[in-house]
Amino acid sequence: MDTRETPExxxxxxxxxxxxxxxxxxxxxxxxxxARSARLATAVRDAGWLDLRADDGSxxxxxxxxxxxxxxxxxxxxxxxxxxTGAVLAADFARRAGVNDDGSVAYSPSLTSVAVVSGSExxxxxxxxxxxxxxxxxxxxxxDGYELASVPTGDRDDGADxxxxxxxxxxxxxxxxxxxxxxxxxxxxxEALGLALTSADxxxxxxxxxxxxxxxxxxxxxxxxxxxxxxxVQHLLADAxxxxxxxxxxxxxxxxxxxNLEPLAARAAGRTAKAYCARAARTVCETAVQVHGGIGNxxxxxxxxxxxxxxxxSQWFGxxxxxxxxxxxxxxGATVGLP
Amino acid sequence: xxxxxxxxxxxxxxxxxxxxxxxxxxxxxxxxxxEYWARQAEWHTALFDAGFFGLSWPTRFGGxxxxxxxxxxxxxxxxxxxxxxxxxxxxxxxGISHHGSDAIQDRFxxxxxxxxxxxxxxxxxxxxxxxxxxxxxxxTRDGDEYVIEGHKVWTxxxxxxxxxFLLARTDHDVAKHKGLSAFAVPMDQPAIEQRxxxxxxxxxxxxxxxxxxxxxxxxxxxxxxxxxxxxVAMTIVSHEREPGELGYVARYAKTVNELxxxxxxxxxxxxxxxxxxxxWAAVQVEMLRRHVCRRLSERLDGVEHGPGGSIDKLLMTWxxxxxxxxxxxxxxxxxxLDSDDxxxxxxLYSRAQSVMGGTSQxxxxxxxTRILGLPTA
Numbered sequence: 001m002d003t004r005e006t007p008e009x010x011x012x013x014x015x016x017x018x019x020x021x022x023x024x025x026x027x028x029x030x031x032x033x034x035a036r037s038a039r040l041a042t043a044v045r046d047a048g049w050l051d052l053r054a055d056d057g058s059x060x061x062x063x064x065x066x067x068x069x070x071x072x073x074x075x076x077x078x079x080x081x082x083x084x085t086g087a088v089l090a091a092d093f094a095r096r097a098g099v100n101d102d103g104s105v106a107y108s109p110s111l112t113s114v115a116v117v118s119g120s121e122x123x124x125x126x127x128x129x130x131x132x133x134x135x136x137x138x139x140x141x142x143x144d145g146y147e148l149a150s151v152p153t154g155d156r157d158d159g160a161d162x163x164x165x166x167x168x169x170x171x172x173x174x175x176x177x178x179x180x181x182x183x184x185x186x187x188x189x190x191e192a193l194g195l196a197l198t199s200a201d202x203x204x205x206x207x208x209x210x211x212x213x214x215x216x217x218x219x220x221x222x223x224x225x226x227x228x229x230x231x232x233v234q235h236l237l238a239d240a241x242x243x244x245x246x247x248x249x250x251x252x253x254x255x256x257x258x259x260n261l262e263p264l265a266a267r268a269a270g271r272t273a274k275a276y277c278a279r280a281a282r283t284v285c286e287t288a289v290q291v292h293g294g295i296g297n298x299x300x301x302x303x304x305x306x307x308x309x310x311x312x313x314s315q316w317f318g319x320x321x322x323x324x325x326x327x328x329x330x331x332x333g334a335t336v337g338l339p
Numbered sequence: 340x341x342x343x344x345x346x347x348x349x350x351x352x353x354x355x356x357x358x359x360x361x362x363x364x365x366x367x368x369x370x371x372x373x374e375y376w377a378r379q380a381e382w383h384t385a386l387f388d389a390g391f392f393g394l395s396w397p398t399r400f401g402g403x404x405x406x407x408x409x410x411x412x413x414x415x416x417x418x419x420x421x422x423x424x425x426x427x428x429x430x431x432x433x434g435i436s437h438h439g440s441d442a443i444q445d446r447f448x449x450x451x452x453x454x455x456x457x458x459x460x461x462x463x464x465x466x467x468x469x470x471x472x473x474x475x476x477x478x479t480r481d482g483d484e485y486v487i488e489g490h491k492v493w494t495x496x497x498x499x500x501x502x503x504f505l506l507a508r509t510d511h512d513v514a515k516h517k518g519l520s521a522f523a524v525p526m527d528q529p530a531i532e533q534r535x536x537x538x539x540x541x542x543x544x545x546x547x548x549x550x551x552x553x554x555x556x557x558x559x560x561x562x563x564x565x566x567x568x569x570x571v572a573m574t575i576v577s578h579e580r581e582p583g584e585l586g587y588v589a590r591y592a593k594t595v596n597e598l599x600x601x602x603x604x605x606x607x608x609x610x611x612x613x614x615x616x617x618x619w620a621a622v623q624v625e626m627l628r629r630h631v632c633r634r635l636s637e638r639l640d641g642v643e644h645g646p647g648g649s650i651d652k653l654l655m656t657w658x659x660x661x662x663x664x665x666x667x668x669x670x671x672x673x674x675x676l677d678s679d680d681x682x683x684x685x686x687l688y689s690r691a692q693s694v695m696g697g698t699s700q701x702x703x704x705x706x707x708t709r710i711l712g713l714p715t716a
Contacts, residue, residue: 001341001342001343001344001345001348001408001411001412001632001636002340002341002345002408002636002639003340003341003342003629003632003633003636004340004636004637004639004640005340006340009340066340214711214712214713217713218712218713218714225714225716226713226714228707228713228714229713229714229715229716230716231700231703231704231707231716233713234703234704234707234708234711234713235700235703235704235707237707237711237713238653238702238703238704238706238707238710238711239653239703241650241706241710241711242650242653242654242657242706245630245650245654246626246627246630246654247626248633249626249629249630249632249633250622250625250626250629250630252629252633253342253625253629253632256340256341256342257342260341260342260343272621272622272625272626275618275619275622276622276623276626321615323622324615324618324619324622325611325615327618327621327622328611328614328615328617328618331599331617331618331621332599332602332603332606332614332617332618333603333606334606
């Protein structure tokens with residue numbers, strides 16, 4: 001056992017950090033700077049990161065779940081307003097279904113997985129997250145597995161997260177079958193990646209918002225001294241820091257598990273990580289708002305950008321409540337009797 | 340990056356699993372039963388004799404010079420087999436090896452590691468808890484010996500110990516942190532009085548008070564130099580804070596496995612919040628397990644042990660207290676209808692984790708000031 005990053009992985013982290021620092025938003029107003037965000041999108045695409053899980057020509061992904069998680073985490077650190085996790089998940093999904101088109105994924109209304117539809121039209125509104133594609137994949141049940149299908153991604157809508165897009169696929173959208181099959185195992189393995197990447201994003205969000213909050217606590221003075229010198233504030237930040245470190249450890253395992261464990265075990269590792277990270281991120285971001293005091297509750301303070309991103313990353317593939325429900329089912333057997 | 344066993348690690352795991360199948364003593368978890376403490380020496384010796392104890396410590400003292408990940412493997416196998424955790428005394432080994440002379444190391448480490456000699460740790464006092472440096476036990480030079488006067492408390496296993504790793508004041512004329520020295524004090528002498536303490540979960544053989552009234556220790560049994568006691572103590576407590584060093588992951592996993600067994604045996608009898616309390620405890624234990632892997636791997640880069648131990652201690656505390664809460668939840672009314680209920684004992688014992696080895700508040704002060712760099716008031 002040796003859980004250290006390889007030199008290549010450390011280099012990837014370093015270069016992603018540099019790029020996110022140079023091109024990521026630094027103020028809330030800066031989120032409206034279209035020229036900057038376009039440069040960021042181009043840089044991410046040119047770096048090849050959107051293709052990390054695309055087919056290497058033999059059906060395998062170009063890079064492991066660990067590399068994809070490193071980039072997701074670093075982009076989370078800087079609340080980078082660029083499509084990454086959604087695009088990588090779409091590429092991984094397409095690879096597993098044996099298609100090479102650039103697409104996105106249409107998520108179920110709960111956002112816990114890809115949408116599964118049984119008729120020729122959608123019967124609920126679906127959403128595509130963090131993608132720029134005009135086409136979104138979903139599934140139609142077929143025998144023991146699924147058949148791939150697609151719908152046009154609808155218009156961009158305003159989601160809670162100010163850094164990643166949400167598109168709405170309206171009720172009654174016609175479903176186009178793609179004559180490609182996806183096994184249950186492949187779906188489970190893809191969900192493992194989704195859980196690992198959203199967990200990694202949360203780890204990044206926690207680290208980023210804590211950096212901002214610790215700096216603020218050192219600068220902001222009350223009673224003539226920095227508020228960060230008060231133990232009441234110190235202990236909030238210390239708790240948050242520990243939650244971030246524990247999250248990093250469990251998220252790392254989930255990202256490794258994606259390509260190294262059987263699908264069900266990899267997904268269980270993802271659920272475990274997501275349960276911990278989602279709960280931790282909520283506490284850490286709320287702590288950040290508190291440490292910033294009044295200013296932390298204003299639109300112009302960056303802290304809510306982190307909190308909002310954490311809320312989407314938590315719901316995407318299911319938050320801590322969803323994961324605990326699923327894990328208790330997997331580990332303890334189906335619910336019988338009492339509610 | 341690989342979380343899997345290397346070939347050498349896999350071989351070790353298989354060998355230990357085989358041995359454990361025939362040698363699992365079937366002891367209760369340490370937190371709930373006096374029997375564990377009574378038979379811990381036997382278990383220690385059995386592990387040592389079979390070559391499964393002191394894995395990461397030097398061969399010349401009875402260890403095996405293996406990387407610390409082997410301890411993680413051992414802990415995982417102990418948890419899987421629902422076997423008792425390995426005795427935790429790595430922090431004493433670290434204290435002696437970092438600060439003791441060659442003569443001290445040769446004299447004390449082999450017995451400590453083999454389990455032939457049993458040790459306790461005499462640090463805290465009734466008036467010196469978090470403010471350890473204000474301790475008042477004195478060691479006064481008298482020829483080739485020091486004479487000890489004072490009162491130690493929260494001294495685990497003092498009643499069965501052969502030796503006490505004692506912190507005492509040897510110099511009253513310097514700042515409080517600078518006047519302390521550490522000693523290996525023989526416990527078998529009439530000037531030492533034992534007063535066991537009963538913990539809130541009822542166990543009596545873990546905690547004790549020790550009164551020193553003119554006890555004697557040879558000057559040659561000082562660990563480190565005169566005045567080095569504070570640094571010795573900091574080495575020990577910082578290692579005491581590490582989950583990897585303590586092997587507690589196995590203890591928590593054992594409890595969670597037991598809770599899962601109880602719920603699976605009668606799924607209709609448990610509400611969804613009880614099921615989810617168990618699932619959350621399992622998530623926490625898994626987090627700690629991977630966290631320990633990550634920390635031990637960092638060591639391979641020579642990342643030295645530092646204030647990060649306080650992060651690990653806080654995480655470990657939260658895990659233990661989450662597991663304790665899950666046990667209480669699953670037990671429901673049973674926990675209050677029977678004072679011997681295991682879940683009640685597990686829960687009550689878990690409350691000590693945020694105090695022992697330095698309170699959570701002290702750990703948070705360390706994280707805030709030494710890791711986050713926040714200013715001190």
